[in-house]
Amino acid sequence: MPNPAWMQEDHHAYADTVRRFLDDEFQPHRDTWKQAGSIPKAFWQKAGELGILGATIPENCGGSGLSRHFDAVTFLEQAKIGDSGWGFAVHNIATHYLTTFATDQQKQRWLPHMASGDQVAAIAMTEPGTGSDLQAVTTTAIKDGNEYVINGAKTFITNGGSADLVVLVAKTDPKAKGRGVSLIMIETKDLDGFRVGRKLDKMGMKRNDTAELFFEDVRVPQTNLIGLEEGQGFIQLMQQLPWERLILGISALGASQCALDTTLDYVRERKAFGQRIMDFQNTRFKLAEAATKIEVLSAFLDQCMAELDARTLTPEKAAMAKWWGSQTQCEIVDECLQLHGGYGYMNEYLIAELYTDARVQKIYGGTNEIMKELIARSLDSDT
Known part of the structure; x- marks a missing residue:
């Protein structure tokens, strides 16, 4: 996995906390919750106890008051284990509508419960x-x-x-x-x-x-x-959509890395025609392409995160992160499934879940066609 430039020592320490939480509290139940079609409130509350839900919520509203980098760490770690079912991203976006636009009374009314996981948004x-x-x-x-x-x-x-x-x-x-x-x-x-x-x-x-x-x-x-x-709702939505679209880019990066990692494990062990799948030139070339795309996507997201810090991230740049990230994710997951052969089509393999989860990335948060239209408008000085 590329080392994101925006992650410093404290972010890596936080990533360790999130990773342990997901390993201990999510992974043992992932199949059960998949069959149930929902994630229990107790899981949200455990995430709240660890400060994951309230990382960027102000301290006087029950959170830690940290930068959005820490939320980005959680999105990345969740995607790296191949999950997009836990709706933390939407919950997080809802908190940012409140921290940005709500009155002080409204913040005190709702944010502490969202930080604790007692209320899911x-x-x-x-x-x-x-x-x-x-x-x-x-x-x-x-x-x-x-x-x-x-x-x-x-x-x-x-x-x-x-x-x-x-x-x-x-x-x-x-x-x-x-x-x-x-x-x-x-x-x-x-x-x-x-x-x-x-x-x-x-x-x-x-x-x-x-x-x-x-x-x-x-x-x-x-x-x-x-x-x-x-009458301010449309403006409020437009101001927060760049963050939502950057989240989708970050999730695409983590999911792409997950697809590459699980495929590497498979092709190193699986044999065909007397040799490892890894030893076929086509396999090596496809994996080389995937690794390169991941590096390029990571570098672009580094730039977006830097602009987010500087408050110069434009809606057009965020749209690029969303459409390019989701497109790259879908391409990588498709190639990685192909390298699994028939087993890639079996739901017991993680690559199958990564494949079916990836497709919607090009639809929600604004379709990729809409993203391209937003980008194109910024190129036309007359509009």
Whole structure:
């Protein structure tokens, strides 16, 4: 694995903590949780006890107040063991919506519980008919007295079945486009009119309880509006999407390395025609290509992390990290599965899980086609 330039001594020490946690608390249960289609709350709470969930949450809100590098370490370590089912990334993005845009009262109300793992968060953006077009959402939140009345439906919601908190993207002004979008926090426990639909049967990411969510005359206090002003939701989303897309690039790096490592183990042991699979020239060339792509992706992510620190990371650069990382991941995993031969198609081999999990990387967080459009717009000085 390339040594990321952004990782210093304290990050490596933190990585050791995260790695031990995953080895002790995740790996023994990965098959059971895959069959169950969800990860128990107790696992989240153990992650909270170790400070993993609250690494970048302010100290006065129950966290450690560290830089986003420490969250990046967790994404990388999770991906390196070949998992994308634990919905930590979405939970983490939700915390950053609060740390960046919420009032002090809202931060104190929700962040300590998110840091401890007592409350798991989801983000409800996508709707059955809107896909990547966030300005076209039809879920509404209409004022009535001191409450919002919410109606609508969301789909493909990571952590949707187990979420205690949902950052909801809704129209507080249905007649407006982007200017009518707001973010509203939904506390799901015993909430009248809120319903979790079916757990979606996905090709990959089997451990995550991805679900449909339904809102029928759901009432929440107006104090659940994230921030102080309606109509800021689209701007809030756009400001945080670069971090989400950088997360996907980092996860792609870890998953690519996992695919290479597990394939190296396989081709060194497996024999065909009297020699190791590793000894065939085609195998060696394919693995050389994969190792080179991983190094290039790592170097680019180093640059992105440096720009994140300097607050110069642009949406276009983050879009590059997302599409290039996910494309590279899919290419590497596909080649590595091929080197496993028929065994690569068997679910008992890790490469099969890496393959089915990888494909959605090019879709969520904004499709790769949308990423290319964002990049292209930045190249045209007239737009």
